[in-house]
Amino acid sequence: MASPKRLQGLIAATITPMTPDGEINLSVIDQYVDYLVKEQGVKSIFVNGTTGEGLSLSTQERKQLAEAWVTKGKDKLDHVIIHVGALSLPEAKELAKHAAAIGASAIAGIAPFFLKPTNKDTLVAFLREVASEAPGVPFYYYHIPSLTGVKIRVEELLDGIKEQIPTFQGVKFSDTDLLDFAQCVKNNKEQFALLYGVDEQLLSALVLGASGAVGSTYNYLGKENNLMLEAFAKQDLTAAKQYQLCTGEFLSFVFKLGFGVAQTKAIMTSVSRIPMGPPRLPLLNASKDFIEKAKAKLDRLTCC
Ligand SMILES: CC(=O)N[C@H](C=O)[C@@H](O)[C@H](O)[C@H](O)CO
Numbered sequence: 421m422a423s424p425k426r427l428q429g430l431i432a433a434t435i436t437p438m439t440p441d442g443e444i445n446l447s448v449i450d451q452y453v454d455y456l457v458k459e460q461g462v463k464s465i466f467v468n469g470t471t472g473e474g475l476s477l478s479t480q481e482r483k484q485l486a487e488a489w490v491t492k493g494k495d496k497l498d499h500v501i502i503h504v505g506a507l508s509l510p511e512a513k514e515l516a517k518h519a520a521a522i523g524a525s526a527i528a529g530i531a532p533f534f535l536k537p538t539n540k541d542t543l544v545a546f547l548r549e550v551a552s553e554a555p556g557v558p559f560y561y562y563h564i565p566s567l568t569g570v571k572i573r574v575e576e577l578l579d580g581i582k583e584q585i586p587t588f589q590g591v592k593f594s595d596t597d598l599l600d601f602a603q604c605v606k607n608n609k610e611q612f613a614l615l616y617g618v619d620e621q622l623l624s625a626l627v628l629g630a631s632g633a634v635g636s637t638y639n640y641l642g643k644e645n646n647l648m649l650e651a652f653a654k655q656d657l658t659a660a661k662q663y664q665l666c667t668g669e670f671l672s673f674v675f676k677l678g679f680g681v682a683q684t685k686a687i688m689t690s691v692s693r694i695p696m697g698p699p700r701l702p703l704l705n706a707s708k709d710f711i712e713k714a715k716a717k718l719d720r721l722t723c724c
């Protein structure tokens with residue numbers, strides 16, 4: 421599905437649907453694609469990332485999911501980006517090769533996070549090996565220091581990276597360090613897609629020049645965020661700010677209750693009525709109380 425279109429706009433970080441007994445559930449992916457496109461206006465996805473519990477899945481499961489998303493998204497989605505990052509280099513390489521073989525639009529990788537790279541050069545060396553398994557497929561670095569603990573600044577990482585990794589196309593930047601993000605934009609805007617990944621701060625990143633956004637909340641707040649992007653494109657900052665504050669009101673509410681991937685899964689089940697199932701250990705199901713409160717808050721939210 422090598423798409424000529426540049427990566428931009430909203431990209432939903434997909435949830436991995438599971439059956440009640442915790443197996444991956446491929447049977448609802450078709451419905452999920454339609455829901456994103458028709459109900460949320462979101463036409464690009466990021467598969468097997470944080471929200472998709474990618475690092476809690478087996479390699480076999482990750483391949484099956486990648487294949488299902490690419491197949492079901494064909495002719496419906498603009499971009500299907502497969503996250504192939506892993507602790508083990510051979511595993512990440514195998515996933516990259518597989519993603520290329522099934523026709524993914526792009527691949528992405530995090531830094532290995534148990535034995536960690538301690539400097540830019542070792543991180544680039546790792547990513548280069550992964551990317552080179554998919555020589556025709558755009559590669560994105562997935563920066564999420566809160567989870568990986570790898571805090572190498574992206575500004576530094578991007579300097580000269582294209583010479584090392586010819587398929588390098590951009591970054592999914594899931595961090596609140598807007599100075600680092602701004603420097604990335606300043607130095608690389610023409611060359612790379614800079615995708616912001618802290619949904620509650622997207623407008624600030626847009627002001628700095630973000631190309632688009634990857635996040636969990638675009639699964640169920642896609643419409644509102646699309647309206648924010650439209651307002652921003654028309655330079656209507658007053659309206660754009662209202663949308664950001666409105667979706668932020670919801671996020672602030674759920675953060676106080678305790679929010680993470682398990683809660684995202686439950687919210688999406690209740691909003692889309694597609695059964696996303698339970699999360700996998702070490703995550704536990706969101707509580708009934710959380711689900712009720714979050715749902716009530718969403719129902720009362722009037723962003724549009
Ligand atoms: C840590 C995490 O999961 N970050 C997600 C993407 O990177 C975001 O989409 C957040 O879920 C979202 O911004 C809410 O905090």
Ligand SMILES: CC(=O)C(=O)O
Pocket residue numbers: 433434466468469470471472617634635636
């Ligand atoms: C949020 C995000 O981008 C991820 O789930 O990987």
